Amino acid sequence: MREARTLSGFRDILPDNASVKESMLNSIKEVFKTFGFVPIETPHLEYAEVLIGKGSEEIQKELYKFRDHGGRDVALRFDQTVPLARFVVQHKHMLSSPFKRYAIGNVFRGERAQAGRYREFTQCDFDFIGTTSILSDMEIIQVINNSLISLGIENFTIKINNRKILNGLAKYFKVEDKIEDILRIVDKIDKIGEDKVKEELSESANLANDSIEEIIKFISIKQEDDNFFETVSDYKNYNELMKEGIEELEAIFEILATLDIKKENYKIDFSIARGLAYYTGTVYETVLDDLPSMGSVCSGGRYDNLTKSFSEDDNMSGVGASIGIDRLMAALEKLELIKGKNTTADVLILNIDERYLSNIHKTGEDLRKKGIKVEVYPDTMKFKKQMKYANNKGHEFVIILGEDEINNGTMTLKNMLNGEQTTIKNIDEAVKIISN
Amino acid sequence: MREARTLSGFRDILPDNASVKESMLNSIKEVFKTFGFVPIETPHLEYAEVLIGKGSEEIQKELYKFRDHGGRDVALRFDQTVPLARFVVQHKHMLSSPFKRYAIGNVFRGERAQAGRYREFTQCDFDFIGTTSILSDMEIIQVINNSLISLGIENFTIKINNRKILNGLAKYFKVEDKIEDILRIVDKIDKIGEDKVKEELSESANLANDSIEEIIKFISIKQEDDNFFETVSDYKNYNELMKEGIEELEAIFEILATLDIKKENYKIDFSIARGLAYYTGTVYETVLDDLPSMGSVCSGGRYDNLTKSFSEDDNMSGVGASIGIDRLMAALEKLELIKGKNTTADVLILNIDERYLSNIHKTGEDLRKKGIKVEVYPDTMKFKKQMKYANNKGHEFVIILGEDEINNGTMTLKNMLNGEQTTIKNIDEAVKIISN
Numbered sequence A, B: 001m002r003e004a005r006t007l008s009g010f011r012d013i014l015p016d017n018a019s020v021k022e023s024m025l026n027s028i029k030e031v032f033k034t035f036g037f038v039p040i041e042t043p044h045l046e047y048a049e050v051l052i053g054k055g056s057e058e059i060q061k062e063l064y065k066f067r068d069h070g071g072r073d074v075a076l077r078f079d080q081t082v083p084l085a086r087f088v089v090q091h092k093h094m095l096s097s098p099f100k101r102y103a104i105g106n107v108f109r110g111e112r113a114q115a116g117r118y119r120e121f122t123q124c125d126f127d128f129i130g131t132t133s134i135l136s137d138m139e140i141i142q143v144i145n146n147s148l149i150s151l152g153i154e155n156f157t158i159k160i161n162n163r164k165i166l167n168g169l170a171k172y173f174k175v176e177d178k179i180e181d182i183l184r185i186v187d188k189i190d191k192i193g194e195d196k197v198k199e200e201l202s203e204s205a206n207l208a209n210d211s212i213e214e215i216i217k218f219i220s221i222k223q224e225d226d227n228f229f230e231t232v233s234d235y236k237n238y239n240e241l242m243k244e245g246i247e248e249l250e251a252i253f254e255i256l257a258t259l260d261i262k263k264e265n266y267k268i269d270f271s272i273a274r275g276l277a278y279y280t281g282t283v284y285e286t287v288l289d290d291l292p293s294m295g296s297v298c299s300g301g302r303y304d305n306l307t308k309s310f311s312e313d314d315n316m317s318g319v320g321a322s323i324g325i326d327r328l329m330a331a332l333e334k335l336e337l338i339k340g341k342n343t344t345a346d347v348l349i350l351n352i353d354e355r356y357l358s359n360i361h362k363t364g365e366d367l368r369k370k371g372i373k374v375e376v377y378p379d380t381m382k383f384k385k386q387m388k389y390a391n392n393k394g395h396e397f398v399i400i401l402g403e404d405e406i407n408n409g410t411m412t413l414k415n416m417l418n419g420e421q422t423t424i425k426n427i428d429e430a431v432k433i434i435s436n
Helices: A015-034 A057-061 A081-090 A134-150 A163-172 A176-186 A194-205 A209-219 A233-237 A240-256 A325-334 A354-369 A383-393 A403-408 A427-434 B015-034 B057-061 B081-090 B134-150 B163-172 B176-186 B194-205 B209-219 B233-237 B240-256 B325-334 B354-369 B383-393 B403-408 B427-435
Strands: A045-047 A065-067 A073-076 A099-108 A120-129 A156-162 A266-268 A282-288 A298-303 A318-324 A347-349 A374-376 A397-400 A411-415 A421-424 B045-047 B065-067 B073-076 B099-108 B120-129 B156-162 B266-268 B282-288 B298-303 B318-324 B347-349 B374-376 B397-400 B411-415 B421-424
Touching: A015 A099, A015 A120, A015 A134, A015 A325, A015 B015, A065 B065, A081 A099, A081 A120, A120 A134, A120 A325, A134 A156, A134 A240, A134 A282, A134 A298, A134 A318, A134 B354, A156 A163, A156 A240, A163 A176, A163 A209, A163 A240, A176 A194, A176 A209, A194 A209, A233 A240, A240 A266, A240 A282, A240 B354, A318 A325, A347 A354, A347 A383, A354 A374, A354 A403, A354 A427, A354 B134, A354 B240, A383 A397, A397 A427, A411 A427, A421 A427, B015 B099, B015 B120, B015 B134, B015 B325, B081 B099, B081 B120, B120 B134, B120 B325, B134 B156, B134 B240, B134 B282, B134 B298, B134 B318, B156 B163, B156 B240, B163 B176, B163 B209, B163 B240, B176 B194, B176 B209, B194 B209, B233 B240, B240 B266, B240 B282, B318 B325, B347 B354, B347 B383, B354 B374, B354 B403, B354 B427, B383 B397, B397 B427, B411 B427, B421 B427
Parallel strands: A156 A266, A347 A374, A347 A397, B156 B266, B347 B374, B347 B397
Antiparallel strands: A045 A073, A065 A073, A099 A120, A120 A318, A156 A282, A282 A298, A298 A318, A397 A411, A411 A421, B045 B073, B065 B073, B099 B120, B120 B318, B156 B282, B282 B298, B298 B318, B397 B411, B411 B421
């Protein structure tokens, strides 16, 4: 006897959640399409050499790699960005530039098992490839905004920064090789307090006290009003990198301000860096205001060297983000913005008399033609058992076709929510009640 | 430098095909839902012991299996039916019975590389679990029928048989252990001729000549008219198995005849067996009448011992089928029933003057609010280059906002198919033309 179990860190998705996920993905894809992003698919399995050495050190340790039947070293993809880089180089003659693609698929990371983290999870990526226009950076914000709104979420903040600003800061204080550490330490300020942060900064970055003060002050800058760019304009004098970074944000905000996006939904935050080493310009993180502890539900940024390791000629630049659908589902459930259902059908037709098998299936067919989703109970069984099934699955309506109904040319429609029972004379009447 | 390549037998799906696939899957899912099937997801990776020993010998040889970081023997799923068996046993207390699920996902088989065969491909499965009602077998035919029609296909034949009939035949002629061989040999009749088939049958099955004649005659039976069940009724006397098999088909056809499914679209064919060892009742194969060489685009059947290897208590029966979406896509392309597009957007707004960046993005936003899918060209570039991009991607419309248009408060809308250019005064006018 085999044990019926999933691997540690892997999971099945049951109908209630799978239905919700499917309808969320449909909404998101619809938004991607309204901006002209096109879908692509890449394989789950790649030559190991395509993936090795990419992402963080941690991701590399977590890579699922093995040798296949043909003696090839292969690996399961850990994200969809590295395969995208391979894709655009491999098919460059087939693609128009700029290339705007979305990809929804599963990725694999053999992380240490922990609550809420899975070794296989779904990413929804959308990216511009082959343009350095800051307007594409701007459009990514529009897409994040519209995607969340399409899911019924209103209270969220897209936090925006630019890696050039952080690199400019590091250069100014001559801590180029320590900027990631510094950001990590400053990030703990709420948890461990300012004194402890200063202590750690002085130890690990070997910085003078007044530099530490200035760095903490800078990293803590968050946009609060429309005068933001005036407030920070002096920093442009630090160096060219800093100036470029701030001016790129200004260009993005200039256009955004003319569009119909709520100002509460996007804000500059100089502490946002994104872990991945490859971001070089704009970076994004998105938090749900009602559930900030959940972390970012949509992150990304601009990367200037996407295709460098595959091609010497074309160094294509890209900008994009990834919606964490699993995390978003968990959040929406907590916020009670979604409720999964165990049925996709509007109505269950009971099967209580063998003589009327063809009547119930014909009724099912007629309702389907009118756009109603119908399940017909397959076995002729006791009324009670079928009603229990309808209750468990959450059907809103049940149709009964027994001897009386057949003789009178009617059917009985029962509303499972309020228990109301109606005698119906024809299909159209049933359609009217069910679709109300 | 890494080489940008996919593994042999694996492939990327480019935007034109990926768009078609996505819209086909949406149609099919919509049909599944009209019958009350619910979605589930299972992981791509399973404990190897869940998958080992399942499917054919060939499938076992092709299994992608390896040892993971934790020293577990794991394998990539080769179908979605074995994981379904694991799923229903593992979650049985959470599921209502009968359980109707669909699952759309990729499976992996390390087959010898050959044209049109891939090592990773997509399956669209839909199954009833936990009912032996013949009406569920009937409903599978309805779902196949409606799925193909939803894709714009009208000329197809769902070939139906019952394994009990073939097993009854084998029992009658005392060739129980050779029935698969016999079917395989008879299947070659069009290719190698009747004489050669008889020769092979006599060699491999050691059968008398008159038995061979009878077997060939039987296996060649295909339904031709409404008198079919009369024609074959004598065979019921062969044995109980044969009787059961024929009567199950009769029960299915009795209901189907009262429904609105064209008789040309489903037919009994006694040669249909399906290779997989686990089918025990009804079996299905579906061919496109205009492209029979493509083979079956939707196959399946009833299996009585789905969960046997995971659980001693419950031996759940199931019936279902799987739509081969990749094969179907290839067929529809050949039949010119589909044409992929490289853009999802209805219109491209050109970006020809830096002064009007906010105007073009505002226009894009306004059109999107009216349901139009809009791409805004990200870089301010020469008119010609952007027109070439619109042509390559297949945009139907282009909007131009230059100095004249801005000064006059208009925009220019160009129909890319007929070259017609219209001066438009407001968004609604544009929406009207674009959505026509």
